[in-house]
Amino acid sequence: MRTVLVTGGTGTTGRRVANFLCARGVAVRTASRHPVAGDDQHMIFDWADPETFAAAVEGVDRVFLVAPLSDSDPAAAVGGFLDVAVAAGTRRVLDGDHATASVNMLTWLRREAAHDGPMWSNGAAGEIRLTRIAGHWRIARITVRPAWAEGNRGILDPAQ
DSSP: OOOOEEEETTTTHHHHHHHHHHTTEEEEEEESSSSSSOTEEEEBTTTTTTHHHHHTTTTSSEEEEEETTOOTTHHHHHHHHHHHHTTOOOOOOEEOOOHTTOOOHHHHHHHHOSSSSSSSOOOTTEEEEEEEEHHHOOOOOEOOOOOOSEEEEEEOOOOO
């Protein structure tokens, strides 16, 4: 059976994604920094604490990824997480790209291409996406790209 890990699973978008998948019979594990009372499928997960990664991805083959918003350069944390996820058997990552859209764009634009090109790239207007990371780990990556806006309203239509 397919199991999906939703990082940021108690946030606005993560919670909606988890509810959407559960309503369709998909096994879902949510992950966030804080415990959820009565939810045995919720894992403590903190981008700043790599020790939380392995337990979150155990038995998971798909991940809905909400990158860390508090980090102006989340590539290192995301990269470390993907290493652990792939080693545990994860084969598909849905990048909740809206999470990176609010990150300070000047950080991206000033970044030197010191690692065979940027880990993150700025594409079309309003699009910031993982580029090299998914190819490096040989996993499928699908990116969700909303219209350019601050916030995440309208990303998921609850009726769908």
